[in-house]
Amino acid sequence: xxxxxxxxxxxxxxxxxxxxxxxxxxxxxxxxxxxxxxxxxxxxxxxxxxxxxxxxxxxxxxxxxxxxxxxxxxxxxxxxxxxxxxxxxxxxxxxxxxxxxxxxxxxxxxxxxxxxxxxxxxxxxxxxxxxxxxxxxxxxxxxxxxxxxxxxxxxxxxxxxxxxxxxxxxxxxxxxxxxxxxxxxxxxxxxxxxxxxxxxxxxxxxxxxxxxxxxxxxxxxxxxxxxxxxxxxxxxxxxxxxxxxxxxxxxxxxxxxxxxxxxxxxxxxxxxxxxxxxxxxxxxxxxxxxxxxxxxxxxxxxxxxxxxxxxxxxxxxxxxxxxxxxxxxxxxxxxxxxxxxxx
Amino acid sequence: xxxxxxxxxxxxxxxxxxxxxxxxxxxxxxxxxxxxxxxxxxxxxxxxxxxxxxxxxxxxxxxxxxxxxxxxxxxxxxxxxxxxxxxxxxxxxxxxxxxxxxxxxxxxxxxxxxxxxxxxxxxxxxxxxxxxxxxxxxxxxxxxxxxxxxxxxxxxxxxxxxxxxxxxxxxxxxxxxxxxxxxxxxxxxxxxxxxxxxxxxxxxxxxxxxxxxxxxxxxxxxxxxxxxxxxxxxxxxxxxxxxxxxxxxxxxxxxxxxxxxxxxxxxxxxxxxxxxxxxxxxxxxxxxxxxxxxxxxxxxxxxxxxxxxxxxxxxxxxxxxxxxxxxxxxxxxxxxxxxxxxx
DNA sequence: CTGTTAGCGCCTTCAA
DNA sequence: TTGAAGGCGCTAACAG
Numbered sequence: 001x002x003x004x005x006x007x008x009x010x011x012x013x014x015x016x017x018x019x020x021x022x023x024x025x026x027x028x029x030x031x032x033x034x035x036x037x038x039x040x041x042x043x044x045x046x047x048x049x050x051x052x053x054x055x056x057x058x059x060x061x062x063x064x065x066x067x068x069x070x071x072x073x074x075x076x077x078x079x080x081x082x083x084x085x086x087x088x089x090x091x092x093x094x095x096x097x098x099x100x101x102x103x104x105x106x107x108x109x110x111x112x113x114x115x116x117x118x119x120x121x122x123x124x125x126x127x128x129x130x131x132x133x134x135x136x137x138x139x140x141x142x143x144x145x146x147x148x149x150x151x152x153x154x155x156x157x158x159x160x161x162x163x164x165x166x167x168x169x170x171x172x173x174x175x176x177x178x179x180x181x182x183x184x185x186x187x188x189x190x191x192x193x194x195x196x197x198x199x200x201x202x203x204x205x206x207x208x209x210x211x212x213x214x215x216x217x218x219x220x221x222x223x224x225x226x227x228x229x230x231x232x233x234x235x236x237x238x239x240x241x242x243x244x245x246x247x248x249x250x251x252x253x254x255x256x257x258x259x260x261x262x263x264x265x266x267x268x269x270x271x272x273x274x275x276x277x278x279x280x281x282x283x284x285x286x287x288x289x290x291x292x293x294x295x296x297x298x299x300x301x302x303x304x305x306x307x308x309x310x311x312x313x314x315x316x317x318x319x320x321x322x323x324x325x326x327x328x329x330x331x332x333x334x335x336x337x338x339x340x341x342x343x
Numbered sequence: 344x345x346x347x348x349x350x351x352x353x354x355x356x357x358x359x360x361x362x363x364x365x366x367x368x369x370x371x372x373x374x375x376x377x378x379x380x381x382x383x384x385x386x387x388x389x390x391x392x393x394x395x396x397x398x399x400x401x402x403x404x405x406x407x408x409x410x411x412x413x414x415x416x417x418x419x420x421x422x423x424x425x426x427x428x429x430x431x432x433x434x435x436x437x438x439x440x441x442x443x444x445x446x447x448x449x450x451x452x453x454x455x456x457x458x459x460x461x462x463x464x465x466x467x468x469x470x471x472x473x474x475x476x477x478x479x480x481x482x483x484x485x486x487x488x489x490x491x492x493x494x495x496x497x498x499x500x501x502x503x504x505x506x507x508x509x510x511x512x513x514x515x516x517x518x519x520x521x522x523x524x525x526x527x528x529x530x531x532x533x534x535x536x537x538x539x540x541x542x543x544x545x546x547x548x549x550x551x552x553x554x555x556x557x558x559x560x561x562x563x564x565x566x567x568x569x570x571x572x573x574x575x576x577x578x579x580x581x582x583x584x585x586x587x588x589x590x591x592x593x594x595x596x597x598x599x600x601x602x603x604x605x606x607x608x609x610x611x612x613x614x615x616x617x618x619x620x621x622x623x624x625x626x627x628x629x630x631x632x633x634x635x636x637x638x639x640x641x642x643x644x645x646x647x648x649x650x651x652x653x654x655x656x657x658x659x660x661x662x663x664x665x666x667x668x669x670x671x672x673x674x675x676x677x678x679x680x681x682x683x684x685x686x
Numbered sequence: 687c688t689g690t691t692a693g694c695g696c697c698t699t700c701a702a
Numbered sequence: 703t704t705g706a707a708g709g710c711g712c713t714a715a716c717a718g
Binding site: 027046 | 687688689690693694695696
């Protein structure tokens with residue numbers, strides 16, 4: 001009669017369950033469930049009782065049971081191409097700050113700039129029935145695209161802007177950023193302008209394209225001055241490519257680097273070789289990493305709103321998950337040219 | 344009679360279930376379950392059938408259902424104090440490489456060097472009944488400690504070595520690293536040696552202590568030359584503290600920085616102010632970040648085995664999760680002094 | 687506003 | 703080696 005549970009044979013976790021909370025509060029389990037979830041249809045008095053019971057027992061929901069029963073998790077999956085780049089860390093942190101207080105768990109997937117790995121992660125994480133998907137850019141496999149669409153899970157795309165304007169996205173125009181870089185360098189009277197990009201993800205390519213277009217418009221484009229490599233971006237690589245380029249094209253007088261770390265490497269080698277920056281060569285970076293402002297000379301760079309992108313994307317996600325539509329699906333957060341000593 | 348499911352009223356996900364796989368394979372659900380999990384007691388022939396059925400239906404287990412039924416997840420929680428430091432990224436990547444192929448999901452928690460936040464994360468993640476815990480260092484709240492112990496979940500501690508030798512840990516002696524730094528600088532004939540540390544986590548403090556001890560032994564210790572700040576480590580901060588120290592103590596002839604980024608900032612300011620490195624001041628960093636080898640002058644640093652720590656810790660975890668004991672619970676992976684141009 | 691009933695999809699226990 | 707029965711902890715439906 002008393003408490004015909006845990007006789008033996010039980011596989012229980014040992015942790016308190018909603019049933020026990022309900023019993024202690026003197027209500028039915030479902031009422032306890034509703035009270036704890038903040039569902040409106042519970043008397044304030046009961047809510048209080050249940051809350052207290054939960055605290056007393058040190059109750060924590062079992063997410064597995066919840067997910068199973070509701071066919072919905074509380075997790076939001078974020079897929080980024082890299083964690084070694086501070087860029088995405090800043091974005092992730094911002095996402096956390098928005099989503100965690102609302103009770104969502106942020107699940108991070110790193111696909112190492114590999115489309116196949118992204119598809120793989122997506123397939124895996126789909127099993128968790130995430131409430132939302134926060135993805136980076138638009139460049140992915142066809143089956144990944146299909147999975148996303150078929151899943152019907154709310155999705156926000158970060159970093160780039162959808163040219164079709166059909167998808168929810170938060171970012172800035174990578175193309176314009178490249179153009180701005182070129183215009184800045186041209187405004188300094190430079191004639192032999194180069195672009196050095198590594199990693200060659202979609203965004204690096206778009207920036208390169210913007211740069212190229214602006215040069216073409218100005219009649220200054222020379223395909224020989226475009227250095228692209230799929231190798232991962234790094235300080236060492238930047239120095240290497242810089243020296244190679246100056247060796248083969250000594251007349252280069254300005255370089256736009258697709259990422260700050262490449263530019264850092266260039267500044268180091270310039271210092272080592274006595275190449276005057278910006279007198280002989282202007283150097284412009286991208287992303288404005290924290291170290292850039294302290295370089296010798298201080299690196300001019302295009303500062304990107306990575307923290308704001310994470311925040312806004314997460315906020316959009318909140319809207320979508322609440323079942324609302326987003327009035328303005330394309331959010332352009334722009335970028336800022338920081339002119340320092342290197343240009 | 345036909346298929347009395349999905350009549351209406353169903354709350355199903357729409358995704359194929361183990362039941363459907365079993366039906367297609369012509370076996371009972373439990374056999375299908377066993378086959379898919381690789382439990383030995385299933386005939387090879389049946390396993391093959393089930394596998395094919397699963398592929399055909401594009402079946403993916405429902406982790407929530409699995410976790411609920413087995414009272415066990417397949418996730419391993421990793422808690423790190425920061426993601427902005429490449430150090431932990433390298434470790435995390437290594438952990439992923441070991442654990443993911445074995446079917447474990449790695450859940451990352453960042454506690455921003457806050458003991459309270461770590462405790463919070465721990466409490467939250469415990470609800471997921473993780474199979475394992477990979478934690479950073481030994482400095483945590485008493486209740487966090489109790490939760491870990493009470494949970495009975497296998498745990499491996501990374502980065503430091505347990506002086507008590509009672510816990511499973513993979514790392515190196517932070518104390519010895521500090522001593523080594525001092526000895527190196529002393530061997531270069533330096534007499535006025537300083538330590539600059541930021542963030543002041545346990546490991547930074549331990550390195551400082553090792554450094555101090557070595558100086559004391561050599562009769563060279565001066566407490567005025569110990570600069571400690573709780574501010575987060577950064578390039579900018581390093582430059583700032585460097586200039587301040589040289590301003591107040593112009594006779595300093597060697598500085599050990601608790602983190603490479605601080606040292607980077609110092610090198611930049613030295614360059615800007617015409618302070619000769621290493622002639623006037625030797626500069627030694629810690630962690631050997633990728634950029635360090637490219638600095639001007641190239642930064643001497645103590646290289647830490649962060650990738651190996653992640654790998655070994657994950658391997659230990661695999662052993663523990665398999666129910667085995669670890670013969671040697673304390674794994675000292677050491678560190679390496681990289682002597683370059685700055686010392 | 688509250689409770690009853692009935693599963694979510696899988697795995698454990700036990701028996702064959 | 704395989705299967706039947708039952709339940710993990712929670713929540714959706716519907717009724718009161």
